[in-house]
Amino acid sequence: MDGTTDAVGTRGKRADAQRNIAAILDAALECLVRNPDANIAEIARRAGVGRVTLYGHFSSREDLIGQLFTRTLDRADRALDSVDLTGDPRAALSRLVASSWQIVDQFRHLLDAAQRSLPPARIRAAHEGPMRRIAGLIERGQAEGVFRTDLPATWMVALVHTVVHAAADEIADGRLAEQDAARVIDATLQAAYTPPAG
Amino acid sequence: MDGTTDAVGTRGKRADAQRNIAAILDAALECLVRNPDANIAEIARRAGVGRVTLYGHFSSREDLIGQLFTRTLDRADRALDSVDLTGDPRAALSRLVASSWQIVDQFRHLLDAAQRSLPPARIRAAHEGPMRRIAGLIERGQAEGVFRTDLPATWMVALVHTVVHAAADEIADGRLAEQDAARVIDATLQAAYTPPAG
Numbered sequence: 001m002d003g004t005t006d007a008v009g010t011r012g013k014r015a016d017a018q019r020n021i022a023a024i025l026d027a028a029l030e031c032l033v034r035n036p037d038a039n040i041a042e043i044a045r046r047a048g049v050g051r052v053t054l055y056g057h058f059s060s061r062e063d064l065i066g067q068l069f070t071r072t073l074d075r076a077d078r079a080l081d082s083v084d085l086t087g088d089p090r091a092a093l094s095r096l097v098a099s100s101w102q103i104v105d106q107f108r109h110l111l112d113a114a115q116r117s118l119p120p121a122r123i124r125a126a127h128e129g130p131m132r133r134i135a136g137l138i139e140r141g142q143a144e145g146v147f148r149t150d151l152p153a154t155w156m157v158a159l160v161h162t163v164v165h166a167a168a169d170e171i172a173d174g175r176l177a178e179q180d181a182a183r184v185i186d187a188t189l190q191a192a193y194t195p196p197a198g
Numbered sequence: 199m200d201g202t203t204d205a206v207g208t209r210g211k212r213a214d215a216q217r218n219i220a221a222i223l224d225a226a227l228e229c230l231v232r233n234p235d236a237n238i239a240e241i242a243r244r245a246g247v248g249r250v251t252l253y254g255h256f257s258s259r260e261d262l263i264g265q266l267f268t269r270t271l272d273r274a275d276r277a278l279d280s281v282d283l284t285g286d287p288r289a290a291l292s293r294l295v296a297s298s299w300q301i302v303d304q305f306r307h308l309l310d311a312a313q314r315s316l317p318p319a320r321i322r323a324a325h326e327g328p329m330r331r332i333a334g335l336i337e338r339g340q341a342e343g344v345f346r347t348d349l350p351a352t353w354m355v356a357l358v359h360t361v362v363h364a365a366a367d368e369i370a371d372g373r374l375a376e377q378d379a380a381r382v383i384d385a386t387l388q389a390a391y392t393p394p395a396g
Contacts, residue, residue: 151382151386176352180350192386192390196385
């Protein structure tokens, strides 16, 4: 190989690598959404790559799940861009939480897999975008006197996360009907955010 | 060994075994409350037993943590017997949640260790006693019209668990001051349980 073909070859290899990485992440998502215990062999098979190729890009199942989780949350964060957060903060909260719940519900098994294999700090970090979005809305609602101010805003942000994921757990354990989840989450959060009666 | 000394010996060995098991569980609690990553060697050392003895009673670190977790929750459930659950359900809820929080706060690191090494269903099962206690109070509060009835009672029970543990996580991550936790938990749950304004 001379210098020219080397540069072209490198570029070609890089494009191949990008394609393989994307295919592996797509395959991992498809497998894990169906079965949070899906293993590396299954994921490689679905991606149409060998295990050696897979391990060339991801050092372990945990690494793969971690990168997939970050990609999924980044996409979710961009999807939440379309939610109208203006107007009455209570109505905006309902819209934001409903959209967030749809995403969590869709990726519930990936979240299960992530919770089993990633450290809590990693899971938290991946949520930073959506959490910041909620924080902004809560602060506006507090400033406008619509949301309570006797609880720290950070706690109220954590509460969204915790209530949404508790609903996912309750559905997984068969104690909450999937079609009730959106209403239950919204009713719980709206009540928890309302200023206490003087 | 003849028949008589054998029987005595067996009884003696059983008593030794009981003492060793109790000492290992006590040592595990002391170690894990300080450091949720405490390993088997440390726990055996503190219990004053060899690793072979420890593994004679507990098949793995996970088995040890599981048994310790169940013992701790059973004791917690008995401690909660002293909470007065009569009278105004709201006040009773405050008392029950305050006592539950004290226990969770005390054993926070054990809970961390349990969450990292036990399956969620095992953790849930260990909470059955305390959860039943809360369920009874919620049902009474709903029957008396003090707690809302537009949310399933099972969800309201789950919410106690989820809010208390979210507070523990927020403290662990440095976002909630430990001295604020009891107030924040109570304010959140009371608001979430109040019947929505017609």
